[in-house]
Amino acid sequence: MVLKNILLEIGTEEIPSRFLPDTLEFLEKTARDDLASARIAFKSLSVFATPRRIALLVRDADERQSDLVNTFKGPAWNAAFDVNGNPTRAAHGFAKSRGVSIEQLTPTEVDGVRYACAEVSEPGGRSIDMLPELLPALIRKLVFPKNMYWDDPTVRFARPIRWILAMADREVIPFEYGGIRSGNSTVGHRFMGARNIVIGDAADFMDKLYDNYVILDQDKRRQKMLAGIASLEKDLDGSVELDPEVINENLYLVEYPVPFFGSFSRKYLEMPEEVLTTSMKKNQKYFSVRGKNGxxxxxxVGVSNNLASNMAVVREGNERVLRARLEDAAFFWGEDLRNPLAANVERLKNIVYQEKLGSLHDKIMTTRELALWLCGEMAMNDLVPVVDRAAFLAKADLVTNMVYEFPELQGLMGREYALRNGEPEKVARALYDQYLPKAAGSELPGEVPGAILGLAERTHVIVSCHKVGLEPSGSQDPYGLRRAARCINEIIWGLRLDVDVSRLAEQSMKLLSASPGTGEKVLAFLSQRLLMQVKEKGFGHELTSLAISVTGHRPLQVLRFLDVFSKLQGVEWFSNLVTSAVRVRNIISKSGGEAGTVDPALFARDAETALHGEIRRVLPLVDGAMEKQDWNGLAGYLAELSPFVTAFFDDVLVMDPDEKIKNNRIALLSMCSALFLKVGDVGVLKGA
Incomplete structure (x- = not known):
């Protein structure tokens, strides 16, 4: 038998739109888990949300719980049955205690011992009888970024609960939560729907809401909203920028989306576009519109929650609000332009960067020194004038009116103000680029000066925070050090900058007078972040660790090394070389003591002479390849060496009875090991 639908709706005052996507995801997972624990099977489960309600709809649930089968372990099999297979008193006693016959006992092995076991089936009850406990427990589990609390400390929710609808087909599921009794009635749209809608059958729920101007399904609400926006584009002779954040925010701000358009004065277009789009997005949740020229x-374009008879009134009201916002922005813009950006730098002395680390001015001066050092380290001294000026102005926009109002415009406003102050374009660009990337996989710096500034600042933040004990712990990373380390690697890879991050960190530690202990923590932190980030690209742990140990902390070279050596795994000569490296390491480890000098006069086999000659030939070539970071060349030299090592082990007994010959062969293998170790411990790749 099938119980057609289980329905739960929690009606509330308006819940902030940003709360709902994560809540829906949590609700779906938790509901599935709870129904599985209750042994209630179903065909499908859906979750929905609008600003005034959160709903769960389970379709085609089984009328009864599935049976529960428990397996009970009894006496050992040889104690339950004699040698002739006859049941003993122990078997009879166990079977009786579990309500089964002797014939139903089965042998089951546990930890190498066979036991007599009984499977006992417990028939499932009616599914509907489980719901009065399951549903309020489910509500209680819902989590939000912020909660409101009731007199009962176990009751909490994002906003006050006004009604609860809970039904199984036509039957109400009775329970109470937060002082609200569940029932079979709901509420329509705040302005256009009925105040009380009785639901006769859970199957009719969504249709009844739609008739009262509530589109419960967020996917259908999205479709209606986007279709309405698309129709407006024809009147605007432009394209609406469908910012995903604005779409999702509007999606959970309305129950019945009605897109509309409005206009504003062209005079505001004299400000940077980002000022207008940010004001529209942040304050009003509007979409901006672009012409064919971009x-x-x-x-x-805005989204109303009301199908007004006169949309002109809606439009005019929104235009009036936006006009006030843009007028404020225009005032900020004008006021900020009255003072050169450079004049703001002195004001940074009054802003505390971090209590233990001084002012923001202190930070930018140290970052400036580090950025200039990095120019020299990268042999890019021609960039010093640009980097020096950009580093000096790097945070000057933080004290402007515009950035105070719109913090997300930091860097961008620095660029715009710098250009209007007559600063060189490359300096202005660096002020913007220093903040990139803002998120994993997002826009990277467009030019090297901004990248250098970004690398220097992020390294400074990592080192300074470790210096005063503010390193990440568990899931806590208040200063974003993990993100900073990720950005360092992404910048280096994206712009193909060959930077030794360990040297950059060491220079930062000198400038900050950090202790050696801080240095060890910082380098371990950076190595761990690099290891994790490279593994995300699909490279194995052992090979990645080898790459980092070989290349030093040079993220660009780590990837170049991996690009070459990852293709060698599985290739016969490389597999042989790895196997040989393990044998060499084991033999030297077991031999103990220091290896002597190789004496060619003691060679008794051609394979010894050949290997010795090949090591002497390849060694300087390997050194040269390592110095030039020529990983293809390095792989080629190892390929040339590999057959000589394989031939040695095929033809030569290292542990010769003659002590001198044995020690000479161990010395030869020590020579070979020293060459291998220039490439790192390749033996760790055995079985990788």
Whole structure:
């Protein structure tokens, strides 16, 4: 038998839109887990949310729980049955205690011992009888970024609960949560729907809501919203920028989306476009509109929650609000331009960067020194004038009115103000680029000066925070050090900058007078982050660790090394070389003591002479390849060496009865090991 639908709706005051996506994801997973634990099978489960309700709909649930089968372990099999297979008193007693016959006992092996076991089936009850406990427990488990609390400390929710609808087909599931009794009635749209809608059957729920201007399914709500926006584009002769964040925010701000458009004065287009789009997005949740040339048009698209009879009134009201916002922005813009960006630098002395680390001015001066050092380290001294000026102005926009109002515009406003102050374009670009990437996989710095500035600042942050004990712990990373380390690697890879991050960190430690202990923690932290980031690209742990040990902390060279050596895994000569490296390491480890000098006069086999000659030939070539970071060349030299090592082990008994010959062969293998170790402990790749 099938119980058609289980329905739960929690009606509330408006829940912040940002809460709902994560809540829906949690609700779906938790509901599935709870139904599985209750042994209630079903065909499908869906979750929905609007600003005023969160709903769960389970379709085609089984009318009864599935049976529960428990296996009970009894006496050992040889104690339950004699040698002739006859049941003993122990077997009879166990079978009786579990309510089964002797014939139902089965042998089951546990930890090497066979036991008599009984399977006892417990028939499932009615599914509907489980729901009065399951559903309120499910509500209680819901989590939000912020909660409101009731007199009962076990009751909490994002906003006050106004009604609860809980049904199984036509039957109400009775329970109470937060002082609200569950029932079979819901509420329509706040302005256009009925105040009380009785649901006769759970199957009719969504249709009844739709008739009262509530589109419960967020996917259908999205479709209606986007279709409405698309139709407006024809009137605007432009394209609406469908920012995913604005879409999702509007999606959970309305129950019945009605897109509309409005306009604003062209005079505001004299400000940077990002000021307008940020104001529209952040304050009003509007979409901006661009013309065919890609430039911003003096229009916006909003989403109303009301199918007003006169949309002109809605439009005018929104235009009035936006006009006030843009007028504020225009005032900030004008005021900020009255003072050169450079004049703001002195004001940074009054801003505490971190209590233990001094002012923001202190930070930028140290970062400036580090950035200039990095120019020299990378042999890019021609960039010093640009980097020096950009580092000096790096945080000057943080004290502007515009960035105070819109913190997300830091860097971008620095660029715009610098350009209007007559700063060189490359300096202005660096002020913007220093903040990139803002998220994993997002836009990278467009030019090297901004990349250098970004590398220097992020390294400074990592080192300074470790210096004063503010390193990440568990899931806590208040200063974003993990993100900073990730960005360092992404910048280096994206712009193909050959930077030794360990040297960069060491220079930062000198500038900050950090202790040696801090240095060890910082380098371990950076190595761990690099290891994890490279593994995300699909490289194995052992090979990645080898690459980092060989290349030093040079992220670009780590990837180049991996690009070459990852292709060698499984290749016969390389597999043989890895096997040989393990044998060499084991033999030397077991031999103990220091290896002597190789004496060619003691060679008794051609394979010894050949290997010795090949090591002497290849050794300087390997050194040269390592110095030039020529990983293809290095692989080639190892390929040339490999057959000589294999031939040696095929033809030569290292542990010769003659002590002198044995020691000479161990010395030869020590020579071979020293060459291998220049490439790292390749033996760790055995079985990788």
């Amino acid at each position: 430039k911003l048009l003096p229009y916006f």
